[in-house]
Amino acid sequence: MAKVTLCTDWLDVCSGCHMSLLDIDENIVELLKHVQLLSSPVTDLKHPPEEGCDVGILTGSISNDHQEEVARRMRERAKILISVGDCAVFGGICTMRNFFDLEEVLQRGYIETESTEPGSEIPRSPEIAKLYPQVKAVDQVVKVDLHIPGCPPPAESLWFAITELLAGRTPVLTDDLLTYD
Amino acid sequence: MPDVQVTIDGHQVSVPANSTVLDAAKVAGIDIPELCAHDALKPIGACRMCLVEVEKQRVLHPACTFPVSEGMVVHTASDAVLGARRFVLQLLFSERNHFCMYCQTSGSCTLQDLAYEHGLTHWEFDRAFPKMPVDASRQFFVMDHNRCILCRRCIRACDELVGNRTLGLKNRGADTMVIADMDIPFGDSSCISCGTCMQMCPTGALMDRASAYMGATDEITRVPSRCSLCSVGCGVELIVRGNRVIRVEGDWDAEPNKGLICEVGRFGLLHERRQRVRKPLVKADGALADADWDDALQKAAEGLKSAESAVVVSGFSSTEAAQAAVNQLPGKKMALGGALVNGDNAPLSVLDETDLIIVADVDLTEGYNYRMASFPIKRSARHRGVRVILLDDEPNGLDAWARYKWSPDEAERAVELAQHAEMPVIVYDQHSAALAQELAAQLPKAKTIGFAPEGNTAGLAEVGISEPFANDGFSAYYVIAGEAAEVPQELMDALAKADFVAVQASYREPWEDVADVILPSPVMFEKDGSLVNTEGRSFELKAGVTTRRPSEVEVIERLGALL
Known part of the structure; x- marks a missing residue:
């Protein structure tokens, strides 16, 4: 049987969820027996191939137009899309800024912070991604098939979900595998 | 009315006719999630987490408010019920x-626990992100409206249990907010900082400043003990992490306080600013300096032996320490805080049964003064229409709850009213014992509650230390002070004049100017022992933490061996 193909990508995120994936330790050898990792932020190939993959994993929330494009591309190319981590699932810590206007946030971040050099400006180059006024969870933008919350999700949750999927079952997170912090 | 038969998830139970479905489920041993409901509060059905399916009823009903009826069949875990609960959780x-x-409450949050229980992996609805204020105007705890789910537990606790009615609501729907008084900062309001609302809060909306982020449910241990700071002797739970008490909560199962404690009991010691005595201190060249135990005990023994000495024991000592003082130390024994007021005290629970309360010249809302006792008085006045008569010339914290306020000189007016009461209760302390006696003599039906000073004055009396301190011209004193802060001026004057003073105290103040030797004493979190409260009940004090310093009793025994 051909290996299951997997692509992962990250959006507005601290990268902790990918660290948690690497935290499955020696199981990563076992994982690679069954799964072919086509692309991820921590390997050479960053983008899911046009011909698609079986499983796509997204971590992080959607805070700008670039991230929305990444999320949409992953959705188009993956048969099963999993959002991993509180940011992808709920919006998470990135949504702290949703309680403020975007301009207030930029003003605070680039002008008013105690460490800002005098004369600093808010970067507004057309080449950088455009921040959305509200940070969104992945499932507010594209359809998501499975949610694994956690900040980050324990490596055990990720390993459980992957092995359940490989066994052809829908993973149901319970007890210590379901966590929001 | 006869009991009714109810079937819940196939279990048939027989419950009193005025029960709710939730009560019946508890009898049947079936768990129904509760969020706004709490055993100590009247149910209001605000949160809808306890929705159940009742056969022959058109819609789901909240179990906490829905009354049982004969032959009722209830399902608590049907697909419709679980779906509704998940829906409610997602809305919240x-x-x-x-x-x-x-969130600092993560790991100790009822809302979070319920979401885990219901397998909530994501939310299907868009979030509102309303910009809500945080009110940090109170000294000991913070209200974060962003974490509030409007369950109204805090409001009901403040009203039903404490009788203070500081909290309320403003606006409607999603804009509803918990407010204090007429929407003023909590710190400027009529709040008495007892923290009952915080103990009730099922989410992170009310946050203790001292223990925030210091330990979730599975990182802490709860040690049931007693508060020995006043003679009510409230049952408390010491919340301990890493051999440190991070928070104090009221013990819901404990008499006489039933979960309530006052500002002093909850926050007093954790926010104490006085300097702890951690090592023995001996006065040399007019200043106290660290000494080792042997030297300090030797010095204390020499000083006490050289003159006619007396032992003054505070009610912050355990009964065991008082007993050790009686057994081991020579000299006259006197009680620091004053006399035990009488031996015929009614239990505090009569305050919830009486129809008229006379508060005889004592303010139950200030200092270490038995503040917990003001809660049943307030709630009786608010909810049962009990007439509260204050006999006081000064402003009193119960003024707003009193039907009448007269000068103690006008006690006969109170007697006139109380004569017609079913069961008048007279509340007093040692300073107003004479007034209370005068009232009680004229009111044969009256019950009296006299508050003993300090925590364990009744325990001291049991081992024979019942005489209040009087300046009989002793030239040396040994004071077993514990946490004592408010010390009679007469005692301080006597100590200042004495040739030698040794003190066993938790804090340097107010002893450092008068003491020649100070020996460290544990605070209530650190000691095992027993105490007797003003009702005459014996309670067990349990240490939440261990220290390397010797116990109260051990210090007394070691000193006694040298005398």
């Missing part, structure tokens, strides 16, 4: 800021 999470990862 979508409303304000319920992101767990940066």
Whole structure:
């Protein structure tokens, strides 16, 4: 049987969820027996191939137009899309800024912070991604098939979900595998 | 009315006719989630987490408010019920800021626990992100409206249990907010900082400043003990992490306080600013300096032996320490805080049964003064229409709850009213014992509650230390002070004049100017022992933490061996 193909990508995120994936330790050898990792932020190939993959994993929330494009591309190319981590699932810590206007946030971040050099400006180059006024969870933008919350999700949750999927079952997170912090 | 038969998830139970479905489920041993409901509060059905399916009823009903009826068949875990609960949870999470990862209550949160229980992996609804204020105007705890789910537990606790009625609501629907008084900062309001609301809060909306982020449910241990700071002797739970008490909560199962404690009991010691005595201190060249135990005990023994000495024991000592003082130390024994007021005290529970309360010249809302006792008085006045008569010339914290306020000189007016009461209760302390006696003599039906000073004055009396301190011209004193802060001026004057003073105290103040030797004493969190409260009940004090310093009793025994 051909290996299951997997692509992962990250959006507005601290990268902790990918660290948690690497935290499955020696199981990563076992994982690679069954799964072919086509692309991820921590390997050479960053983008899911046009011909698609079986499983796509997204971590992080959607805070700008670039991230929305990444999320949409992953959705188009993956048969099963999993959002991993509180940011992808709920919006998470990135949504702290949703309680403020975007301009207030930029003003605070680039002008008013105690460490800002005098004369600093808010970067507004057309080449950088455009921040959305509200940070969104992945499932507010594209359809998501499975949610694994956690900040980050324990490596055990990720390993459980992957092995359940490989066994052809829908993973149901319970007890210590379901966590929001 | 005869009991009714109810079937819940196939279990048939027989319950009193005025029960709710939730009561019946508890009898049947079936768990129904509760969020706004609490055993100590009247149910209001605000949160809808306890929705159940009742056969022959058109819609789901909240178990906490729905009354049982004969032959009722209830399902608590049907697909419709579980679906509705998940829906309710998602609505609650979508409303304000319920992101767990940066909330101090994560790990001790009822809302979070319920979401885990119901397998909530994501929220289907858009979030509102309303910008809500945080009110940090109170000294000991903070109200974060962003974490509030409007369950109204705090409001009901403040009203039903404490009788203070500081909290309320403003606005409607999603804009509803918990407010204090007429929407003023909590710190400027009529709040008495007892913290009952915080103990009730099922989410992170009310946050203790001292223990925030210091330990979730599975990182802490709860040690049931007693508060020995006044003679009510409230049952408390010491919340301990890493051999440190991080918070004090009222013990819901404990008499006489039933879960309530006052500002002093909850926050007093954890926010104490006086300097702890951690090592023995001996006065040399007019200043106290660290000494080792042997030297300090030797010095204390020499000083006490050289003159006619007396032992003054505070009611912050355990009964065991008082007993050790009686057995081991020579000299006259006197009680620091004053006399035990009488031997015929009614239990505090009569305050919830009486129809008229006379508060005889004592303010139950200030200092260490038995503040817990003001709660049943307030709630009786508010909810049962009990007439509260204050006999006081000064402003009193119960003024707003009193039907009448007269000068103690006009006691006969109170007698006139109380004569017609079913069961008048007279509340007093040692300073107003004469007034209370005068009232009680004229009111044969009256019950009296006289508050003993300090925590364990009744325990001291049991071992024979019942005489209050009087300046009989002793030239040396040994004071077993514990946490004592308010010390009679007469005692301080006597100590200042004495040739030698040794004190066993938890804090340097107010002893450092008068003491020649100070020996460290544990605070209530650190000691095992027993105490007798003003009702005459014996309670066990349990140490929440261990220290390397010797116990109260051990210090007394070691000193006694040298005398």
